[in-house]
Amino acid sequence: MTELLTILYSLIEPTIKIVVLVFMVILPMVAYSVYAERRFSALLQDRVGPNRVGIPFTKISLAGLGQPMADGLKFILKEDLTPGHVRKFYYWLAPALTMVPALLTCAVLPFGGHLKLPFFDEPFQMVIADLDVGILFVFAIASLGVYGIVLAGWASNSKYPFIGGVRSSSQMISYEISLGLSVIPILMIYGDLNLGSIVQQQHEKGWALLPVTLDGFMPVFSFRDIVLLVPLLISFVIFVTSLFAETNRLPFDLPECETELVAGYHTEYSSMKFALFFLGEYAAMIIGSGFAVTLFLGGWSLPFGWGGNGEESLFWGLVAIGTFFAKVIGFILFFIWVRWSIPRFRYDQLMRLGWVFFFEIALFNILLTAGILMFFG
Amino acid sequence: MEVLFYIFSAIMIVSGLGVVASRNPVTSAMCLVGSFLGLAALFIQLDAFFIGIIQILVYAGAVMVLFLFIIMLLDLKAEEKKSVNYMAFAGGLILALIFMVQLSAVLSNFEAGDVGFTPRQAQLTLDKDLAGLPESANEKLREDKLPDVHLVGRMIFTKYNFPLQVVGVLLLVSTVGVIILSKRKLS
Incomplete structure (x- = not known):
């Protein structure tokens, strides 16, 4: 009995973290990134965008901040149509299979350093699961996301969704390789797969892409870190570009390319099932941004080694969480900015870019990093 | 945490049956994917995080996606109607039975079989500081x-x-072979 109680007691902390991070932060962020996408694209195209929905039955519009709520309500109330020709079980399974892996990966995302709460002796670590194989876990779970899309395309049992599904899965498999290879220089430099300790090292020595700390007003840096910027910058470009392809965002949104494939793999889906695909894409985008920030831009740490990791005081713990989400939001805005500025690639160009350029450059980059590390000992 | 062991074993067995029984x-x-996930969870319970995660990454995430890909391009209707x-069926059953008998014979003579199921931290008999490991890894070793x-x-x-290099060459040879086979006309 006591054993069961200790097990249940040890589950309290992760449960609170999961509820707060996933349901109270990531899911609202997903809804509001759709809103941000619409407002930001309107800004880029000199339109107004959705600025009317505010508090119901009043004229207070709050710049349209009520729009995501209204959209969600609309999706729930819409008719949920299951076409007669689909394979029912997999047709229903597919949307869940795209959403679940996207959200699962945030288990290892360090969204803050530590949080020292009053009345508790030990500071809490701001990550749901502090896994030693953090990065591998992310790649493993993210690679399961392709099932949702493949099954959606196949279960819809019609032509456009099938072509969309096949395209999407080959695209995701291809870019997973360059995504994985582009991270290896980071692993070689930090010598650890644990995301928390990667961020801690960046906090102490400066970010991967900004390896400078300030001593008073004097910049402190080592020559090795400056030279290592070259492979890290190449890695960063490959990682971010592959991230666009992995999340099926423009300029690589070939699977749902409207002019060729109607809506790709989710052509036959309606109401909330369509919304799950839609939201799964945004969730993958948010969490992908989270990992780009964690690996290359210092995660929760402030630049130049400022601040603390929150082990000493509550204030720096909260600042770290705020820093992390500020960076993630900045990255999401970058995603949106690219979507509305760059035209779509052709499918053969996409595959060429992945296999002929990124794969080789990433391999060469690993060699380069190894050479630099060997040279500086 | 024995409950988790039984849950994941049940998942593995049920999905394993699904692999052979479904038309x-x-x-x-998909059942095979479920079985791989259950296996990965069992590895992770035994503190073999790396093998568990690689199990998902390689088998569930890469190999099975390609399998599914090929299956979808085939004519499934013919396969479903096959008697x-x-x-x-009988041959498979007999083989499985022989395997089970052998397994139980081995396990009944195996001393470790008497030990109750307690997944414990792997006992390290290694030296606490290993050469060639980064400091963070040595620190973990010292903390057991x-x-x-x-x-x-x-x-x-x-x-x-050396075996690693050989495996690498083997993979390269098979890749080259695939390219030659898929390009019928060599000019």
Whole structure:
């Protein structure tokens, strides 16, 4: 009995973290990134965008901040149509299979350093699961996301969704390789797969892409870190570009390319099932941004080694969480900015870019990093 | 935490049965994915995080996606209508029974079989500071934790370096072979 109680007691902390991070932060962020996408694209195209929905039955519009709520309500109330020709079980399974892996990966995302709460002796670590194989876990779970899309395309049992599904899965498999290879220089430099300790090292020595700390007003840096910027910058470009392809965002949104494939793999889906695909894409985008920030831009740490990791005081713990989400939001805005500025690639160009350029450059980059590390000992 | 062991074993057995029993090849493939996930969870319970995660990454995430891909391009209707080959069914059953008898014979003579199921931290009989490991990994060793990725990497790249190179060459040869086979006309 006591054993069961200790097990249940040890589950309290992760449960609170999961509820707060996933349901109270990531899911609202997903809804509001759709809103941000619409407002930001309107800004880029000199339109107004959705600025009317505010508090119901009043004229207070709050710049349209009520729009995501209204959209969600609309999706729930819409008719949920299951076409007669689909394979029912997999047709229903597919949307869940795209959403679940996207959200699962945030288990290892360090969204803050530590949080020292009053009345508790030990500071809490701001990550749901502090896994030693953090990065591998992310790649493993993210690679399961392709099932949702493949099954959606196949279960819809019609032509456009099938072509969309096949395209999407080959695209995701291809870019997973360059995504994985582009991270290896980071692993070689930090010598650890644990995301928390990667961020801690960046906090102490400066970010991967900004390896400078300030001593008073004097910049402190080592020559090795400056030279290592070259492979890290190449890695960063490959990682971010592959991230666009992995999340099926423009300029690589070939699977749902409207002019060729109607809506790709989710052509036959309606109401909330369509919304799950839609939201799964945004969730993958948010969490992908989270990992780009964690690996290359210092995660929760402030630049130049400022601040603390929150082990000493509550204030720096909260600042770290705020820093992390500020960076993630900045990255999401970058995603949106690219979507509305760059035209779509052709499918053969996409595959060429992945296999002929990124794969080789990433391999060469690993060699380069190894050479630099060997040279500086 | 024995409950988790039984849950994941049940998942593995049920999906394993699904692989052989279902008529639809896509269902079989998805059941195999479920079985791999259950296996990965069992590895993770035994503190072998690296093997568990690689199990998902390689088998569930890459190999099975390609399987599913191929299956979907085939004519499934013909496969579903195929009648059961009773001879093959009986042969498979007999083989499985022989395997079970042998397994139980081995396990009944195996001393470790008497030990109750308590997944415990792998007992480290290694020296506490291993050469060639980064400081963070050595620190974990001193705390009696298992930096399994570092240990596996160290083993592969020092003791088994030559077999690793051979495997690499083998993979390269098969890749080249595939390219030659898929390009019928060589000019």
